[in-house]
Amino acid sequence: xxxxxxxxxxxxxxxPEGDYGIIKNGALGIAxxxxxxxxxMSALPPGAPxxxxxxxxxxxxxxxxxxLIDCHTHLVYGGSRATEFEKRLNGASYAEIAAAGGGILSTxxxxxxxxxxxxxxxxxxxxxxxxxxxxxxxxxxxxxxLTPESEAKMLRVATRLGTDTxxxxxxxxxxxxxxxxxxxxDPDGYIEHVCKEMLPAVFRESLVDAVDxxxxxxxxxxxxxxRVFERAKKYGLPVKLHADQLSDQNGGALAAQYxxxxxxxxxxxxxxxxxxxxxxxxxxxxxxxAFYFLKETKLPPLDLMRQHNxxxxxxxxxxxxxxxxxxxxxxxxxxxxxFGMTPLEALQGTxxxxxxxxxxxxxxxxxxxxxxxxxxxxxxxxxxELSYYIGFSPCxxxxxxxxxxxxxx
Ligand code: DI6
Ligand code: FE
Numbered sequence: 001x002x003x004x005x006x007x008x009x010x011x012x013x014x015x016p017e018g019d020y021g022i023i024k025n026g027a028l029g030i031a032x033x034x035x036x037x038x039x040x041m042s043a044l045p046p047g048a049p050x051x052x053x054x055x056x057x058x059x060x061x062x063x064x065x066x067x068l069i070d071c072h073t074h075l076v077y078g079g080s081r082a083t084e085f086e087k088r089l090n091g092a093s094y095a096e097i098a099a100a101g102g103g104i105l106s107t108x109x110x111x112x113x114x115x116x117x118x119x120x121x122x123x124x125x126x127x128x129x130x131x132x133x134x135x136x137x138x139x140x141x142x143x144x145x146l147t148p149e150s151e152a153k154m155l156r157v158a159t160r161l162g163t164d165t166x167x168x169x170x171x172x173x174x175x176x177x178x179x180x181x182x183x184x185x186d187p188d189g190y191i192e193h194v195c196k197e198m199l200p201a202v203f204r205e206s207l208v209d210a211v212d213x214x215x216x217x218x219x220x221x222x223x224x225x226x227r228v229f230e231r232a233k234k235y236g237l238p239v240k241l242h243a244d245q246l247s248d249q250n251g252g253a254l255a256a257q258y259x260x261x262x263x264x265x266x267x268x269x270x271x272x273x274x275x276x277x278x279x280x281x282x283x284x285x286x287x288x289x290a291f292y293f294l295k296e297t298k299l300p301p302l303d304l305m306r307q308h309n310x311x312x313x314x315x316x317x318x319x320x321x322x323x324x325x326x327x328x329x330x331x332x333x334x335x336x337x338x339f340g341m342t343p344l345e346a347l348q349g350t351x352x353x354x355x356x357x358x359x360x361x362x363x364x365x366x367x368x369x370x371x372x373x374x375x376x377x378x379x380x381x382x383x384x385e386l387s388y389y390i391g392f393s394p395c396x397x398x399x400x401x402x403x404x405x406x407x408x409x
Pocket of ligand 1: 103104107177245290317319320321
């Protein structure tokens with residue numbers, strides 16, 4: 001006997017490659033937090049649904065997909081950057097604001113003075129918004145602390161968010177996000193500090209699942225990133241990279257060289273980088289919110305990614321500077337409208353490919369027997385509808401490991 005069954009649901013399993021994997025008029029049974037059975041209603045084992053499972057949910061023609069996964073966020077942060085947004089609309093550029101000590105560093109200042117509870121409460125609202133859009137898994141980066149204590153504080157908040165909500169959370173250490181004022185003229189010294197003090201400190205506290213860096217002219221050089229990645233490898237931690245967002249830094253190739261889970265942004269990435277990502281199995285994470293909010297004009301090379309079979313994921317990049325959004329569905333719409341993705345690619349980008357971008361593909365990302373019961377139920381008439389609405393969530397339920405998630409509000 002299963003713990004629960006959903007009957008009269010249309011399933012978009014996302015399991016076969018290149019397809020929604022649709023099962024019309026289906027059912028899905030779960031036990032111990034895992035999917036135990038799925039298929040057409042007509043193929044259910046004999047007996048009334050009540051005899052098959054302790055809990056019976058009649059989906060009444062709704063659609064079920066894997067729970068969505070937001071595989072790149074900075075959703076723990078203090079303050080807001082609305083005044084900077086206003087400056088940009090009055091003509092200043094993102095890079096100019098960063099060079100003048102604003103940008104990421106202004107969020108670092110606000111995050112450093114915030115206590116854990118206030119960071120938690122602000123982040124929880126953003127996370128609850130994601131849950132309301134069918135999200136069952138999320139990646140959360142540090143990177144607005146830039147001291148061992150403050151990075152640990154951010155990662156503790158990320159840990160608590162996972163524990164309290166029941167979401168699957170990957171905690172990513174992003175110490176190499178920006179140069180703190182204390183190391184203003186000594187980027188190499190800061191990288192040394194990241195490798196020898198900060199990463200060991202958060203690792204000792206078991207606060208970190210992966211390591212990221214910002215490889216960019218206004219971030220860190222490929223050599224500096226490589227040093228961070230070498231150290232991450234020593235700890236057995238997977239890496240990922242903010243790559244080629246504002247200029248080509250061979251970031252895709254660098255990520256691939258370290259078998260990175262993903263290279264993210266990629267507006268300026270070259271074919272050479274993409275080929276290397278394909279060989280290394282590095283996922284391309286596309287962030288249309290940042291492209292939109294920074295008014296970028298250079299599109300990531302999607303055709304090359306398709307040509308070389310680099311799986312594409314989509315994420316919110318939720319952060320106060322370049323993508324102040326906690327809507328994964330809006331990102332799917334933007335990926336279609338701004339990047340020319342298809343709705344199928346967009347849904348793959350927030351399910352199976354997002355799972356791959358976090359190394360979770362054996363556990364979730366598709367509806368398959370044996371995988372976790374991380375599910376989203378939708379009041380829609382076709383899965384393309386998930387990429388279609390703008391600022392509206394047709395989500396009817398979010399289920400993680402068999403438990404229906406509720407939000408704090
Ligand atoms: N790239 C981004 O999109 C975010 N970080 C990064 O390295 C933006 C961070 C910010 O502006 O606060
Ligand atoms: Fe980012």
